[in-house]
Structures are given as structure tokens and as C-alpha cells.
Amino acid sequence: MPDSTMPGSGLGASPIVDVRDLSVHFGLRGGTLARLFGRDAGVVKAVDGVNLALAPGEVVGLVGESGSGKSTLGRSLLGLAPATEGSIKFRGQDLASLSRRSLRDMRRHIQMVFQDPSAALNPAMTIEEAVGDALRVHGMRSAAERRVKVIDALERVGLSPVELFLEKYPRDLSGGQKQRVVIARAIITGPSVLVADEPISMLDMSVRAKILQLMLDLKKDLGLTYVYITHDLASAKYFCDRIAIMYLGRIVEIGPTEEIFANPRHPYTKALLRAIPDPDPGRQLPRDLPRGEVPDAAQPPLGCSFHPRCSEATDICGWESRDLRTIVEAHWTRRSPEEYEAERSLVGDLDHLERPEKSATLGKEGAESARAFLDRVRSEAPDDPMWRGVDMIEDEGSGVRVRFHEGVDPALRRSGGVEVACVLYPEESEA
Ligand SMILES: Nc1ncnc2c1ncn2[C@@H]1O[C@H](COP(=O)(O)OP(=O)(O)OP(=O)(O)O)[C@@H](O)[C@H]1O
Known part of the structure; x- marks a missing residue:
């Protein structure tokens, strides 16, 4: 490691x-x-x-x-x-x-400050109660002692004069003021x-x-x-x-x-x-x-999780069946409905490519038409990094099998x- x-x-x-x-x-x-x-x-x-x-x-x-x-x-x-x-x-x-x-x-x-100060503060608690509550949870029973600490925390986060804020409710405060209260509540336990x-x-x-x-x-x-x-x-x-x-x-x-x-x-x-x-x-x-x-x-x-989105991806980044599906579907978005129907009948549906595999079969009308289809897809997006990942295309059954290079998970x-x-x-x- x-x-x-x-x-x-x-x-x-x-x-x-x-x-x-x-x-x-x-x-x-x-x-x-x-x-x-x-x-x-x-x-x-x-x-x-x-x-x-x-x-x-x-x-x-x-x-x-x-x-x-x-x-x-x-x-x-x-x-x-x-x-x-x-x-x-x-x-x-x-x-x-x-x-x-x-x-x-x-x-x-170790304390946490959240994104939404409105959701983080109980609307039914005054600012004094909200900020002092963490002390109460951690066993400080005396309200007077808690008040001293609350005043110090509110001053530190810039909510002064403190007397103006102690009895207020979250709804009376702006977003920035509420986030200051949340921060005061986070720092009050030291x-x-x-x-x-x-x-x-x-x-x-x-x-x-x-x-x-x-x-x-x-x-x-x-x-x-x-x-x-x-x-x-x-x-x-x-x-x-x-x-x-x-x-x-x-x-x-x-x-x-x-x-x-x-x-x-x-x-x-x-x-x-x-x-x-x-x-x-x-x-x-x-x-x-x-x-x-x-x-x-x-x-x-598979491989590097970022590879499907990466413009610099190489042959060994983990190319797989789902990447082929993505590029074919992108190709189909650019076809007319008639062209899409014609190609679709050549290669069939692509659901089987959704299972991550290091090779993928394509085509149901013979290897030649499947290869011609892949050539069309490739000529439209020749620089797509996925093509770097294709190791070989073999005839198989009623179509072809696209084999990808072995990937690395860096x-x-x-x-x-x-x-x-x-x-x-x-x-x-x-x-
Ligand atoms: N309690 C949970 N049960 C199931 N999945 C969860 C749970 N919490 C987070 N996830 C999932 O874990 C992954 C990481 O989520 P996380 O909220 O940590 O990401 P994030 O980078 O903080 O995103 P965001 O900026 O949207 O908050 C996501 O796919 C999310 O759907």
C-alpha cells in the first residue's frame, strides 16, 4: 500500500x-x-x-x-x-x-457542519437552546454554565451583540446567520x-x-x-x-x-x-x-471507473461490453428512424451488453453485416477512445465477437x- x-x-x-x-x-x-x-x-x-x-x-x-x-x-x-x-x-x-x-x-x-442550515436547526428551539443543546447532550446540566459557553460561541462566529440572537428562532435569521449558528453549535463542544x-x-x-x-x-x-x-x-x-x-x-x-x-x-x-x-x-x-x-x-x-468518460483513455483502461453499447446507441441517436430500424434488425437488441464482460457479441444476420455495421459506427466516431480498447473482432455464430484488451484498475x-x-x-x- x-x-x-x-x-x-x-x-x-x-x-x-x-x-x-x-x-x-x-x-x-x-x-x-x-x-x-x-x-x-x-x-x-x-x-x-x-x-x-x-x-x-x-x-x-x-x-x-x-x-x-x-x-x-x-x-x-x-x-x-x-x-x-x-x-x-x-x-x-x-x-x-x-x-x-x-x-x-x-x-x-469531531463535529459536522451540514449543507442546509435550515434543516440542521430545530425550528422550535431558540438559538440559545440550539447551540447549548450539544452541551446538554454531553452532560452539562447547569443552564447558567451553558449560557456562558453559548455566548462565547456566538461571539466567536460573529453573531453579536449576542443578546439580540439568544431568544431568536431560526426563522428570524438569514441563511448566513443560520450557518453561523450551526458553526457555533459545532465548536461549542471544543x-x-x-x-x-x-x-x-x-x-x-x-x-x-x-x-x-x-x-x-x-x-x-x-x-x-x-x-x-x-x-x-x-x-x-x-x-x-x-x-x-x-x-x-x-x-x-x-x-x-x-x-x-x-x-x-x-x-x-x-x-x-x-x-x-x-x-x-x-x-x-x-x-x-x-x-x-x-x-x-x-x-x-471495469478497470478504471472513469474510463468511459475519459478522453485520454488508452487500450488498457478496462473497456467492456457496456462501452460498446454506449457507442452504438450514440450512433443510433444520429440515424433516421428508417436507418435505425434497418440496423437494429441487423444487430438485434443490445440488452445482453449490459452485463459487464471483457468481450461482446453483436449481430444476427451474419459476420459480414455485423462488421459492416461496426465500420459505420467507427467511421462516424473514429477518435472515440473505445476503439483503442478493441483487441480483435472475430466471427462468431450469427455475428461477431468484439474482444477488448485486458484492463487495469490503477x-x-x-x-x-x-x-x-x-x-x-x-x-x-x-x-
Ligand atoms: N444510506 C445509503 N444507502 C444506500 N446508498 C447510499 C446511502 N448513502 C449513500 N449512498 C450511495 O453511495 C454513493 C455515494 O454517496 P455520497 O452521498 O457519499 O456521495 P457524494 O459525493 O457526497 O454526493 P452528493 O454530493 O450528491 O452528496 C451514491 O451512489 C449514493 O447513492
């Missing part, structure tokens, strides 16, 4: 949080829909073999599109999403070894780690930078360590010391923020960077996220100042 995810962290001997080979899987119930689509009840590998060590005082960003596993990883640090495999240690202590009660005590030290899950994404543009600045000030004053979860690389650039790019449950690139921005390696990182809106409207840069959608996490692609490995999981970056020698 690489000495994971440390580059640029300045990590000394003891990380404050140490995640090792962590997987968090969710079982899918085989409901009516799953049966209708012929799907087995499987598992979603929301987090799949992640290593992440946090140095005290650093800010690590978890960045990726929806469904990449950021929130599940963040929640697992608080014991809210139990590990299927691997371990999470807080100051050397394995969360899995803690009793329920000790886990609750431990949550004083935590050392805050997991902030999209803490600014639901706020007005005008207050976003202020909330991030507040969090940076609190980090300095209180010696906090942050995990910052976001799909927004621009805010991560401003806020984070290190960035981990996640895709389908894995970290595909991690390193110091500066290095990730100056010299992105993984094609997914490059695509995310290209998608950052440019403040200069005169500059015409491509803004699209990678082609296609994030695949179903319950049936991830592990994270060191490349310059970062770690990256991509076959384009082979292992560096230790020299």
Missing part, C-alpha cells in the same frame, strides 16, 4: 485522523424496480478502499461530482456510516473499538476536527466568502483541522491545503492544492478544473464536465508532488 495520501501534508508522526483501506458499502434491497430491470440486489461501494491521513491543523478538501462518496467518507469519520472494511483512527484510537457511549463522547471532538459538508453551497453568493473566512479564523483561533466537502473546486482552492479528488468511492488524485491546480494529472481532475466557471466572460474555455454521466455505483465500470501512486490513480502515470522509482 502506498504511504497513502500524505504528499504535501507536512504530516509528522501522528495524524489526528488516520483512515486506512476504508470501504463503506450499502446493501441494495431487491425491490420491485430492481426486479423489473432484471437487476440483482447488489451493493453500492460508496467508499471503496480509501486511505487518508489528516495532519493536525490542515484543511483537506474532498472534491467530486454527486455520488462520488464524499459525504459518506465525511460521515464515516464521525462513526455515522460504519466501515465495511478498514479502519478509522482518531488520535490513534480505532472508532470500531469504541462502545456506543464512547463513540458519543468522541463526537465532541472539537479538534470539523467535517464541513458543502457548508456554503446553499448560501447567497454574497455571504459565501465570509463564512469560509470565518471558518479559517476559527481554525486559527481554536487549532481546528478541517475536512471540507464540496463539488466546487474554486472554493476548495481558496480554502484547502490539500485536495483529494474523488470518483465513484475512490480517491483518484490527492496532493497540495497549489500542485493540483498548477499541474493536474488525472484526466478527471483536469476535466473538473476545466469546468470551473471563468469570471472573465470574454474567455471562451470549455466548461463541460466530462462526457456522459457518473455511472451507477452499484455496477461500476491504484494510487506517487507522481511528482501528488498521488494519482491512472495508467498514464506509472509508479515512480524510489531513487
Whole structure:
């Protein structure tokens, strides 16, 4: 295992949080829909073999599109999403070894700030009650003692004069003020780690930078360590010391923020960077996220999970039957209804390609017509990286069998100042 995810962290001997080979899987119930689509009840590998060590005082960003596993990883640090495999240690202590009660005590030290402050606050509680509640849960009985701490926390998050806020309800506050209350509630137990899950994404543009600045000030004053979860690389650039790019449950690139921005390696990182809106409207840069959608996490692609969307994919990235289906279906969207019907009768339906296989059969009117069909598909999209993955096309039965090159599922490995999981970056020698 690489000495994971440390580059640029300045990590000394003891990380404050140490995640090792962590997987968090969710079982899918085989409901009516799953049966209708012929799907087995499987598992979603929301987090799949992640290593992440946090140095005290650093800010690590978890960045990726929806469904990449950021929130599940963040929640697992608080014991809210139990590990299927691997371990999470807080100051050397394995969360899995803690009793329920000790886990609750431990949550004083690792707190979470959520995306939607309105949903995070109980509308029936005053601000004083909401912020002080965490102390009550952790055994502080005296209301007077709690009040002193609440006042201090509200002052720290900039809600002053405090007297104006204590008796108010969440509905009386703006979005930014509510998020300050949520942050006050998170810091009141004296935590050392805050997991902030999209803490600014639901706020007005005008207050976003202020909330991030507040969090940076609190980090300095209180010696906090942050995990910052976001799909927004621009805010991560401003806020984070290190960035981990996640895709389908894995970290595909991690390193110091500066290095990730100056010299992105993984094609997914490059695509995310290209998608950052440019403040200069005169500059015409491509803004699209990678082609296609994030695949179903319950049936991830073979090889590198990103390969179906990757413009730089090579022959060994894990091409398979579903990729052939995608390219054929894209071809059919460009045909007239008559052409589509004619081709469809040549190759039959494609449902059998939905099962991930390293080879795929196609055609029902003979090998010659199947090859001619594939030639037409190819001539329309000759640069599609999938063709690099085709090893050979053999005659078989009433059509052909397309065989793909053996694929590789790349592990994270060191490349310059970062770690990256991509076959384009082979292992560096230790020299
Ligand atoms: N409790 C659960 N039961 C089943 N599947 C889950 C559960 N929680 C998350 N998942 C699945 O795990 C995968 C990762 O989800 P997660 O919310 O961690 O991703 P994310 O990157 O935080 O996405 P978002 O930005 O949309 O919150 C998704 O496919 C999601 O559907």
C-alpha cells in the first residue's frame, strides 16, 4: 500500500485522523424496480478502499461530482456510516473499538457542519437552546454554565451583540446567520476536527466568502483541522491545503492544492478544473464536465471507473461490453428512424451488453453485416477512445465477437508532488 495520501501534508508522526483501506458499502434491497430491470440486489461501494491521513491543523478538501462518496467518507469519520472494511483512527484510537457511549463522547471532538442550515436547526428551539443543546447532550446540566459557553460561541462566529440572537428562532435569521449558528453549535463542544459538508453551497453568493473566512479564523483561533466537502473546486482552492479528488468511492488524485491546480494529472481532475466557471466572460474555455454521466455505483465500470468518460483513455483502461453499447446507441441517436430500424434488425437488441464482460457479441444476420455495421459506427466516431480498447473482432455464430484488451484498475501512486490513480502515470522509482 502506498504511504497513502500524505504528499504535501507536512504530516509528522501522528495524524489526528488516520483512515486506512476504508470501504463503506450499502446493501441494495431487491425491490420491485430492481426486479423489473432484471437487476440483482447488489451493493453500492460508496467508499471503496480509501486511505487518508489528516495532519493536525490542515484543511483537506474532498472534491467530486454527486455520488462520488464524499459525504459518506465525511460521515464515516464521525462513526455515522460504519466501515465495511478498514479502519478509522482518531488520535490513534480505532472508532470500531469504541462502545456506543464512547463513540458519543468522541463526537465532541469531531463535529459536522451540514449543507442546509435550515434543516440542521430545530425550528422550535431558540438559538440559545440550539447551540447549548450539544452541551446538554454531553452532560452539562447547569443552564447558567451553558449560557456562558453559548455566548462565547456566538461571539466567536460573529453573531453579536449576542443578546439580540439568544431568544431568536431560526426563522428570524438569514441563511448566513443560520450557518453561523450551526458553526457555533459545532465548536461549542471544543472539537479538534470539523467535517464541513458543502457548508456554503446553499448560501447567497454574497455571504459565501465570509463564512469560509470565518471558518479559517476559527481554525486559527481554536487549532481546528478541517475536512471540507464540496463539488466546487474554486472554493476548495481558496480554502484547502490539500485536495483529494474523488470518483465513484475512490480517491483518484490527492496532493497540495497549489500542485493540483498548477499541474493536474488525472484526466478527471483536469476535466473538473476545466469546468470551473471563468469570471472573465470574454474567455471562451470549455466548461463541460466530462462526457456522459457518473455511472451507477452499484455496477461500476471495469478497470478504471472513469474510463468511459475519459478522453485520454488508452487500450488498457478496462473497456467492456457496456462501452460498446454506449457507442452504438450514440450512433443510433444520429440515424433516421428508417436507418435505425434497418440496423437494429441487423444487430438485434443490445440488452445482453449490459452485463459487464471483457468481450461482446453483436449481430444476427451474419459476420459480414455485423462488421459492416461496426465500420459505420467507427467511421462516424473514429477518435472515440473505445476503439483503442478493441483487441480483435472475430466471427462468431450469427455475428461477431468484439474482444477488448485486458484492463487495469490503477491504484494510487506517487507522481511528482501528488498521488494519482491512472495508467498514464506509472509508479515512480524510489531513487
Ligand atoms: N444510506 C445509503 N444507502 C444506500 N446508498 C447510499 C446511502 N448513502 C449513500 N449512498 C450511495 O453511495 C454513493 C455515494 O454517496 P455520497 O452521498 O457519499 O456521495 P457524494 O459525493 O457526497 O454526493 P452528493 O454530493 O450528491 O452528496 C451514491 O451512489 C449514493 O447513492
